[in-house]
Amino acid sequence: MKNRFAFQPRYFLFWLVFFVVAKGAFLLYHFSKAAALPAGSIARIFGYGLRLDASATAYLSVLPFALFALGSALPARFFPQRLFKFYTAVLGVVVAVATVVDLDIYRAWGFRLDATPLQYLNSPDEMAASAGSAPLLLLTGILAGLLALGWWLYKKIVGPIPPLPAHFGRPRAVLAGVLYLALLIVPLRGGLQQIPINQSDVYFSTVPFANHAALNVPWNMANSALLTDNTGPNPYQFMADSAATRLVRQLYVPASAQPDTTRLLRTTRPNVLFVILESFTGKFVASTGGEPDVTPNLDSLARTGVLFNNIYAAGDRSQKGLVALLSGYPSQPATSIIKYPRKTEQLPHLCRSLEKVGYRSHYYYGGELSFANMKSYLVAAGYDAFTERADFPISQQNSKWGAQDHVLFDRVLQDLKTQPSPFFVTAFTLSSHEPFEIPIKHKFAGTDETALFRNSVYYADWALGRFLQTARQQPWWDNTLLVVVADHGHTLPGNDPNESVRKFRIPLVLAGGALRAKARGRVIDRIGSQTDLAATLLHQLQLPSAGYTWSHDLLRPLRQPFAFYCFTDGFGMVTPAGTVTYDNVPRRVIAQDSAVTGEQLRQGQAYEQVSFGEFMRK
Incomplete structure (x- = not known):
């Protein structure tokens, strides 16, 4: 039986592996561009992109980690195990759909999926028409594959949550869960450096495609949406x-x-x-x-x-x-x-x-x-x-x-x-x-x-x-x-x-x-x-x-x-x-x-x- 207190690290690992797989899907979909990259670029895409993948993983893990810590204070019959599965299933579908949409968005527009499509939500027919030239059968197959792979990964990496070990008090269990929750701050920020991680941290190449491939789609979407308030200092300040x-x-x-x-x-x-x-x-x-x-x-x-x-x-x-x-x-x-x-x-x-x-x-x-x-x-x-x-x-x-x-x-x-x-x-x-x-x-x-x-x-x-x-x-x-x-x-x-x-x-x-x-x-x-x-x-x-x-x-x-x-x-x-x-x-x-x-x-x-x-x- 898996150790109960390995659940939170396993949950984190599940999302991290899923994002790495999604990055691989992006490179395969755009194989001609990937094949033309300089030697060593593919490995660097995964290596540099891992920090953003970990940051996105941490954000998705905050709620489950918090629920796990709170649930550890409850009797076993009240532990919200089904809520974990439901949360993960919903997010899995959202992330998989965003990943697949991003594949063709990049082909057509030349940039990764961000908050731009939100401008078109009030015109669903036009959005569908825009996608008319996309290989829908192929994209549907990729979506089905990602969902199936996500389900398999969850079963293999996460699985059911074991009960508390005998003679292990609930206060100690809550404390362990809270400690794991607190540790999320490190990947959330992309490390211990003073300035939190941003897009530029994964940009390593003179070839734009290589930099774009290193991005994480959910992170990019959320970051783009937050930046559209246009408050604060001018982000394009090059000189006085x-x-x-x-x-x-x-x-x-x-x-x-x-x-x-x-x-x-x-x-x-x-x-x-x-x-x-x-x-x-x-x-x-x-x-x-x-x-x-x-x-x-x-x-x-x-x-x-x-x-x-x-x-x-x-x-x-x-x-x-x-x-x-x-x-x-x-x-x-x-x-x-x-x-x-x-x-x-x-x-x-x-x-x-x-x-x-x-x-x-x-x-x-x-x-x-x-x-x-x-x-x-x-x-x-x-x-x-x-x-x-x-x-x-x-x-x-x-x-x-x-x-x-x-x-x-x-x-x-x-x-x-x-x-x-x-x-x-x-x-x-x-x-x-x-x-x-x-x-x-x-x-x-x-x-x-x-x-x-x-x-x-x-x-x-x-x-x-x-x-x-x-x-x-x-x-x-x-x-x-x-x-x-x-x-x-x-x-x-x-x-x-x-x-x-x-x-x-x-x-x-x-x-x-x-x-x-x-x-x-x-x-x-x-x-x-x-x-x-x-x-x-x-x-x-x-x-x-x-x-x-x-x-x-x-x-x-x-x-x-x-x-x-x-x-x-x-x-x-x-x-x-x-x-x-x-x-x-x-x-x-x-x-x-x-x-x-x-x-x-x-x-x-x-x-x-x-x-x-x-x-x-x-």
């Missing part, structure tokens, strides 16, 4: 605030003291039709150096409009792209301002700026606006009307997300027949989002995820071309500025790392009947960001942009053009010299082009410090 502010101001110094007088428009009060394309990576757009024949309609529009072919997304999620485009506001590295209605209410917004001069507005989306808390942001922006999934007949909700793109564009065309001018209409597509369902025949061969994504982008472009063909014949077209831009890029094609600059490059085209003839066909290859579109548009409309402090007119060259972007948990800084990417957790450079200087890194750090500091104060 005065020095950081000075560096950021210098970034926005124009190349010339004279304002740019380039006029792209024939009028200062055109209609503005703002089309945001889901996941339209520049890697699929020929006019921005991407693959040919995937977006022929957008490429044709670029040839007859104004193409900005060196633009970078501010973040890597739709909600971050919306804020960057419509408010000219930068993304945050480990959260999103759109989660905080109190903060978003203080942001500037193109809708409000245009409303002041008589524009009427309408926002169109084929899915649910509540997804990722987008609706609170858009309502605060002051749109006059919204059209979303519930406003389309069931027969037209032909995608897991809602209405496909050609259905969305048809509704926009129908409504614009009676839309008062001048109008500010925003249409956000969805068909090029996972699970990449399209209602037309595939143009490109293949059934892998890249081929599905390529075909979905082709379909979205087809829907855009179909829309434009009819729109050009409408009476409102001649007085309309069309803005076509992506909400963010994508790791595909090429499975670029989460921090890759290729992932963030997106198209931006200005077109429509309101463009001056001399402006058509112009290509602007100056580096810029999504955040710069707001000021660029407002200046063309001869409207003030002072409130958009993070936005710069793309037609007025900066002394040093740049684009700053965020990923979890780090940033990239792009200039004509090249790109530097930085990981905030271990506080070190991930990659740096040869011509990039230390000053450029400091500029990126200053930008992150100042922008996040402002975000915290809102």
